Amino acid sequence: MEFALAPTEPRNAQSYPTVWDRSDLRVVCFDIDDTLIDFTSASRDALATMIGRDDMWPLWECVTEAHVAMVVTGELDYPTMHRKRTKAFLAELGRHVSDHDAARFERSRAAEMRSGFRLFDDVLPCLDWLRTAGVSIAAVTNASGSHQRAKLDALGLGRFIDHVTIAGEVGAAKPDPMIFHSACAALDCEPSQALHIGDRLHTDAIGAQSAGMRGVWLNRDGQQDTEGVAEESGVLRLASLADIPELVVCEFAQLGAPPPR
């Protein structure tokens, strides 16, 4: 079933529906990077500062993607991946550096990036609404646990989140159903009683849908579903977290309609 809302203007939390029967929705899971936290902007800006130019982001993304895949398969741990990724990237720019210098570059880049982390504007009203509605909230991430927990705490999200599910701790990464089932088990719900929302169509939305949850693709950039994969998979699609309350009420109204106010 498709549920695609057009982008909407930001709304105040007070304008959301506040009373409804959520008997069949108990948990909402969120991806972290580029879903709750604007990771890409912070990372892109930090890289530009480090190398003194702003046109190398596509190359950085490409090199990073290849190296993260080796973490997911267990070939590399995170510190090794960061060092190798940075060496490979700098080599593409004609700069061949030692392990020591690559590690130093990475530490400086990471510090610069951390100082630039920001929440998207629609995050706090959405989390606040879900907490008010009594829904449990989880974060489900493929990135390393220490980094992600520190990010959540630094940005004040810790108070909203009941459980953080980390791929490296579970032994499975999104889109493996095991990580989604682990999040549900931690919060004592069935997959059918949970939504998972993330910016990656396959990793987040289709992965969650395949695990028996409702998968939601947060498509902030208006990417085209050119091959019809999103439509065929039946995932829900949103342009903003401001649309979550309306989606939750509409999707679950068939299971428990909001009582008259």
Ligand SMILES: [Mg+2]
């Ligand atoms: Mg993400």
